[in-house]
Amino acid sequence: MEILKNYSLKNHNTFGIDAKADFYVSIRNNEEIEELINTSLFQNDKFFILGGGSNVLFTGNFKGLIIDINIRGIKILETNDDKITIEVGAGEHWDDLVTICLNNKFFGLENLALIPGKVGAAPVQNIGAYAVEQKDFFYSLTGYNIEKKQFETLNYDDCKFNYRDSVFKHELKNNFIITQVRYKLNKNENINLSYKELSQEISKFNIEKPDAKLIYDTVRRLRTHKLPDYRLLGNAGSFFKNPIISKGKFDKLKEIFTELQGYTLANNKVKVSAGWLIEQCGWKGRQIGKAGVSEKHALIIVNHGNAKGHDILNLSEQIKQSIIDKYDIELENEVLIIE
Ligand SMILES: Cc1cc2nc3c(=O)[nH]c(=O)nc-3n(C[C@H](O)[C@H](O)[C@H](O)COP(=O)(O)OP(=O)(O)OC[C@H]3O[C@@H](n4cnc5c(N)ncnc54)[C@H](O)[C@@H]3O)c2cc1C
Numbered sequence: 001m002e003i004l005k006n007y008s009l010k011n012h013n014t015f016g017i018d019a020k021a022d023f024y025v026s027i028r029n030n031e032e033i034e035e036l037i038n039t040s041l042f043q044n045d046k047f048f049i050l051g052g053g054s055n056v057l058f059t060g061n062f063k064g065l066i067i068d069i070n071i072r073g074i075k076i077l078e079t080n081d082d083k084i085t086i087e088v089g090a091g092e093h094w095d096d097l098v099t100i101c102l103n104n105k106f107f108g109l110e111n112l113a114l115i116p117g118k119v120g121a122a123p124v125q126n127i128g129a130y131a132v133e134q135k136d137f138f139y140s141l142t143g144y145n146i147e148k149k150q151f152e153t154l155n156y157d158d159c160k161f162n163y164r165d166s167v168f169k170h171e172l173k174n175n176f177i178i179t180q181v182r183y184k185l186n187k188n189e190n191i192n193l194s195y196k197e198l199s200q201e202i203s204k205f206n207i208e209k210p211d212a213k214l215i216y217d218t219v220r221r222l223r224t225h226k227l228p229d230y231r232l233l234g235n236a237g238s239f240f241k242n243p244i245i246s247k248g249k250f251d252k253l254k255e256i257f258t259e260l261q262g263y264t265l266a267n268n269k270v271k272v273s274a275g276w277l278i279e280q281c282g283w284k285g286r287q288i289g290k291a292g293v294s295e296k297h298a299l300i301i302v303n304h305g306n307a308k309g310h311d312i313l314n315l316s317e318q319i320k321q322s323i324i325d326k327y328d329i330e331l332e333n334e335v336l337i338i339e
Contacts, residue, residue: 001028003065005022005023007024009021009058012050015230017309018306019058022045022061022063024065027069033179037146041065046065047066048062048064048067049174050066051120052094055236056336059313060308060309069120070091071091071179073092079187080187083187084106084185084186088180089119090120092118094112094118094121094122095115098112098113098115101185102212102216106186107190108136109137109183110213111131114223120181123168129219130198130219137184138183140154142179146175189211198222202215227294228302233302234302234307238299240320240332240333241331242272243277243331245270245272278293278298279298281322281323288315290304290307291311316333
């Protein structure tokens with residue numbers, strides 16, 4: 001384990017922000033975590049646990065220690081005729097996992113193809129796309145509880161998954177280093193076409209029984225078409241969450257803004273499309289300095305080249321304010337802002 005000093009994070013965040021960390025360490029196995037925890041550096045400095053950096057915005061240099069989780073490995077734990085349980089190192093790339101599963105006929109994750117980042121971050125954010133969330137196949141995970149100074153295994157209920165949310169953003173925030181994640185996948189293809197855009201796209205093929213490979217390919221094609229490539233135009237996917245408002249408020253707004261789009265939830269709440277709100281406020285494709293809103297997708301803030309973290313943050317705040325002014329809706333960041 002080598003601790004590096006004054007380390008550039010430019011290649012460790014998909015915004016491509018050239019922030020420097022005072023200290024940086026790459027962790028390759030569980031033993032290195034225990035070794036690190038006992039160093040005075042860890043005990044005295046602030047730290048941040050980093051995956052692929054695809055859901056974070058560094059607003060400046062990081063005055064502390066970046067812990068980059070690179071624990072690899074995928075193994076089968078249990079299998080029967082219907083299900084297979086696998087254990088995956090937190091440092092594996094999520095999209096590689098999806099591809100490996102499909103190639104081995106372990107089904108379920110295909111709707112989540114092409115989401116950037118590492119496996120360890122997937123439960124933190126409870127990643128989701130095309131009507132599937134990682135929680136739908138989650139079995140358990142192991143990680144290091146910093147306060148208790150021990151490895152622990154958490155099951156589904158312990159993780160308190162919700163829309164882009166989990167216990168790791170609350171009670172266990174900055175206190176739990178995820179090292180291995182387990183998923184229970186299907187041995188039989190049981191495809192999920194409940195997302196309208198996906199089912200419409202698949203229906204164009206006129207195939208009576210679409211299979212998981214078709215879902216996987218279609219999701220990749222849709223995403224490639226719809227989202228800017230962060231390797232060419234730095235971004236962290238959706239910058240904001242879709243806001244959830246009361247049905248009463250939604251109905252009132254709908255009287256004024258008849259085209260307002262919403263998805264009714266069970267608890268008398270409505271999830272509103274943040275992208276639509278942002279587009280209606282005229283932000284799509286706009287650029288302020290080196291920061292801008294994607295031309296492809298209004299929910300994505302992009303780095304047009306050498307933007308500073310603060311440029312991106314300032315733009316996000318202006319967007320938020322305009323949504324409050326027009327709709328009285330407060331957007332919540334999906335991207336984590338790191339000071
Ligand atoms: C182009 C693009 C498209 C995207 N599309 C989607 C999408 O469709 N759906 C979606 O849900 N997200 C999407 N995202 C967001 C992002 O890909 C996910 O949030 C992803 O899970 C982040 O993974 P990461 O490894 O990059 O995490 P990071 O950005 O490095 O970290 C995210 C959070 O997880 C924590 N974390 C990371 N690893 C660990 C660990 N081992 N232990 C404990 N905590 C950890 C970090 O501290 C931080 O709080 C997209 C991003 C981009 C750039």
